[in-house]
Amino acid sequence: MNLKDLYQEIILDHGKNPRNLGKFENFNKDAKGHNPLCGDKVHIFLKLDENKKVVDISFEGEGCAISMASASIMTDLMKGKSETEAKEIISKFLDMIKEKDDINSDLLKSDEKIKLMSLGGVKNYPMRVKCATLSWHALSTALDDFQKEVTTE
Ligand code: ZN
Numbered sequence: 001m002n003l004k005d006l007y008q009e010i011i012l013d014h015g016k017n018p019r020n021l022g023k024f025e026n027f028n029k030d031a032k033g034h035n036p037l038c039g040d041k042v043h044i045f046l047k048l049d050e051n052k053k054v055v056d057i058s059f060e061g062e063g064c065a066i067s068m069a070s071a072s073i074m075t076d077l078m079k080g081k082s083e084t085e086a087k088e089i090i091s092k093f094l095d096m097i098k099e100k101d102d103i104n105s106d107l108l109k110s111d112e113k114i115k116l117m118s119l120g121g122v123k124n125y126p127m128r129v130k131c132a133t134l135s136w137h138a139l140s141t142a143l144d145d146f147q148k149e150v151t152t153e
Contacts, residue, residue, distance in 0.1 A: 007118035010073075014115075015065030018072035020058040027056070029145065033138035035130050035152045040067035044075075044138045052083040057139075064131055066122060071135035073115045081107070083143055090140050096120055097132055 027045035034041050040063025047056040057078050059071045074093075078086050085107050093116055096103040101120075103113050122128035130152040137150045 004121075006114070007121055010115055010118040011065060011069045014069035014072040018059075018068050020072065020075035021060065022058055023060055024056055024058050027058075029142040031138045031142035031150065033134045033141075033150045033152075035063070035067065035134045037127055037152065038064055038067065038131050040064060040131055040134050042067065042071050042135045042138050044071075044135060044142050046078075046139070046142055048083060054078050054081050054083070054086060059135060061135075063134075066119070066128055066131040067134050070119055070132045073119070074135050074139065077108070077112045077115070078139070086139070086143060090136050093136055094133060097123060097129055099123070 023043075023045050027047050029048060030043065030045045032041070032043045040061070042059050042061035042063070044059050045057065046054055049055045057075045059075055061068065061071060077089070081089065089105060089107055092103050092105045096116065097120060103116055108116070119132045122132045134152060137152070141150050
């Protein structure tokens with residue numbers, strides 16, 4: 001299987017069977033994201049403990065396979081990360097999806113990098129970049145508690 005097929009398989013798998021779907025009890029941060037161009041909507045829920053570690057994270061939403069796969073992959077790998085680590089991963093992911101060929105972070109295992117790289121195929125399609133980054137912007141907003149809803153517009 002070549003890399004392109006592998007990437008496609010990861011997106012299809014996560015898009016069809018999103019992990020961490022559904023609100024959970026006792027979340028203490030949340031934020032919504034809306035991508036009107038495609039119709040994608042996400043609502044991210046997370047629980048930070050007293051050390052600002054992500055002890056649980058999930059999402060609700062509907063949208064295209066890219067947006068759902070991205071939210072699924074993101075929530076999977078954010079569990080157990082500190083707030084600082086989560087922010088670094090968000091920033092590395094956004095760099096990769098917009099312009100970089102690779103994602104370099106000591107915080108990510110190689111299989112996690114491969115899952116993130118699978119979303120990198122949208123790089124040349126600005127409309128799709130918005131689908132892939134929606135949940136990441138929402139998570140960033142939830143962590144900052146700055147505003148409660150982001151839109152890609
Ligand atoms: Zn979309």
